[in-house]
Amino acid sequence: MHNLSEQKLIALDHAHVWHPYSAMGSGQPVYPVVSATGVRLTLADGRELIDGMSSWWSAIHGYNHPVMNHALQAQMGNMAHVMFGGLTHPPAVELAQQLVALTPASLQTVFFADSGSVAVEVAMKMAIQYWHAKGQPDKQRFATLRHGYHGDTFAAMSVCDPVAGMHTLFSDVLTRQFFVDTPQCRFGEPCTDAHIASLVKTLETEHPHIAALILEPIVQGAGGMRFYSADYLKKAHALCNEHNVLLIFDEIATGFGRTGKLFACEYANIAPDILCLGKALTGGYLTLAATLTTNNVAETISTGKPGLFMHGPTFMANPLACAAGLASLQLLRDTPWQQNVQRIARSLETGLAPCRAFESVADVRVLGAIGVIELHHPVEMKTLQPRFVDAGVWVRPFGKLIYLMPPFIINDNDLTTLTQAVTSIIADLS
Numbered sequence: 317m318h319n320l321s322e323q324k325l326i327a328l329d330h331a332h333v334w335h336p337y338s339a340m341g342s343g344q345p346v347y348p349v350v351s352a353t354g355v356r357l358t359l360a361d362g363r364e365l366i367d368g369m370s371s372w373w374s375a376i377h378g379y380n381h382p383v384m385n386h387a388l389q390a391q392m393g394n395m396a397h398v399m400f401g402g403l404t405h406p407p408a409v410e411l412a413q414q415l416v417a418l419t420p421a422s423l424q425t426v427f428f429a430d431s432g433s434v435a436v437e438v439a440m441k442m443a444i445q446y447w448h449a450k451g452q453p454d455k456q457r458f459a460t461l462r463h464g465y466h467g468d469t470f471a472a473m474s475v476c477d478p479v480a481g482m483h484t485l486f487s488d489v490l491t492r493q494f495f496v497d498t499p500q501c502r503f504g505e506p507c508t509d510a511h512i513a514s515l516v517k518t519l520e521t522e523h524p525h526i527a528a529l530i531l532e533p534i535v536q537g538a539g540g541m542r543f544y545s546a547d548y549l550k551k552a553h554a555l556c557n558e559h560n561v562l563l564i565f566d567e568i569a570t571g572f573g574r575t576g577k578l579f580a581c582e583y584a585n586i587a588p589d590i591l592c593l594g595k596a597l598t599g600g601y602l603t604l605a606a607t608l609t610t611n612n613v614a615e616t617i618s619t620g621k622p623g624l625f626m627h628g629p630t631f632m633a634n635p636l637a638c639a640a641g642l643a644s645l646q647l648l649r650d651t652p653w654q655q656n657v658q659r660i661a662r663s664l665e666t667g668l669a670p671c672r673a674f675e676s677v678a679d680v681r682v683l684g685a686i687g688v689i690e691l692h693h694p695v696e697m698k699t700l701q702p703r704f705v706d707a708g709v710w711v712r713p714f715g716k717l718i719y720l721m722p723p724f725i726i727n728d729n730d731l732t733t734l735t736q737a738v739t740s741i742i743a744d745l746s
């Protein structure tokens with residue numbers, strides 16, 4: 317199969333392969349990648365693209381990294397997979413131990429899952445089982461922020477933004493959750509009573525039905541790439557305690573340094589009851605996610621009825637994925653990722669600043685290694701995507717958003733190429 321000509325490959329792809337959020341037969345361009353090293357993707361036609369996406373937040377150390385490769389090859393020689401029911405193995409135990417050490421001190425228990433969406437399902441089930449075990453079975457619903465994104469499975473979808481998440485399509489099967497106004501206090505600004513009023517009202521009136529508040533701290537990702545105040549999180553944390561509602565942080569996108577802190581909750585200096593991790597957990601090598609929780613939640617579930625946590629994926633704690641996670645954490649320890657993220661932030665700020673003057677641009681914002689250009693109108697992917705590729709960069713806009721989140725190892729020259737390509741293509745839109 318590796319010998320398929322490029323044309324044949326694309327034709328077969330169009331005929332048989334469904335891509336994320338796409339229509340079969342749409343004729344949207346799809347680019348065959350044959351290899352990737354560092355920050356460069358090599359296409360089948362020999363062109364090289366500088367990666368501005370880190371494969372959706374995940375490839376923080378770049379591609380084909382010798383340390384990552386070596387760790388996976390070594391683990392492969394021991395075992396690629398073994399079931400996790402009744403068995404355990406060093407990569408899972410070591411990774412759990414390191415995640416517990418890196419995250420807020422109260423989080424002591426790790427449940428491994430196979431994707432971010434599943435980690436969110438697990439978090440929501442933990443919250444419901446917690447209240448069930450405490451004799452409050454009416455607490456089965458969730459409060460969440462508008463403009464959130466938590467994944468594509470049904471429970472995760474129920475807490476995604478109700479408009480962008482297309483809740484009408486699945487209205488009969490989605491649990492109706494409590495949507496709170498998205499925080500209007502921007503990152504670095506204080507959170508006033510008015511900013512938090514919607515959350516206060518929801519928790520005051522609905523808390524007997526609410527198991528947890530689930531949100532993405534500091535950065536709302538796929539639901540709008542919005543950055544908001546750490547002060548809001550502090551207040552939300554206090555409100556949850558006051559109203560007997562658990563707090564779930566979904567750090568699947570923000571975790572592992574992307575915002576400038578190892579975890580975004582560090583900006584607010586608070587710990588959630590449940591924390592979801594994924595994406596960059598394995599440095600983009602394999603699919604793995606984790607749901608962490610406190611001893612209180614874990615013990616309450618385990619000692620109450622039915623006495624078990626009701627979840628257990630077939631590929632739970634896959635040893636290869638755990639080995640990739642360990643190697644990725646090792647690389648974070650061994651590399652000056654904070655300096656890299658700060659350097660990327662400065663470069664994105666300077667490189668994207670000219671966009672502020674363009675008519676088509678509503679907002680330009682940068683936090684950590686995330687640069688966002690929000691336009692007034694949605695882009696036409698079919699025409700825009702080939703222009704980025706022709707400019708030698710891989711950027712995948714959605715809706716009104718063109719955004720960059722390159723691997724932490726990207727150098728200044730490549731960053732300049734990336735921001736210049738984006739700036740000149742947006743200039744042409746105006």
Ligand SMILES: *Cc1c(COP(=O)(O)O)cnc(C)c1O
Nearest residue numbers: 431432433465466467537568569
């Ligand atoms: C990507 C993402 C998810 C879903 O993760 P998958 O691995 O795609 O299932 C959930 N929450 C957030 C914040 C994400 O960015």
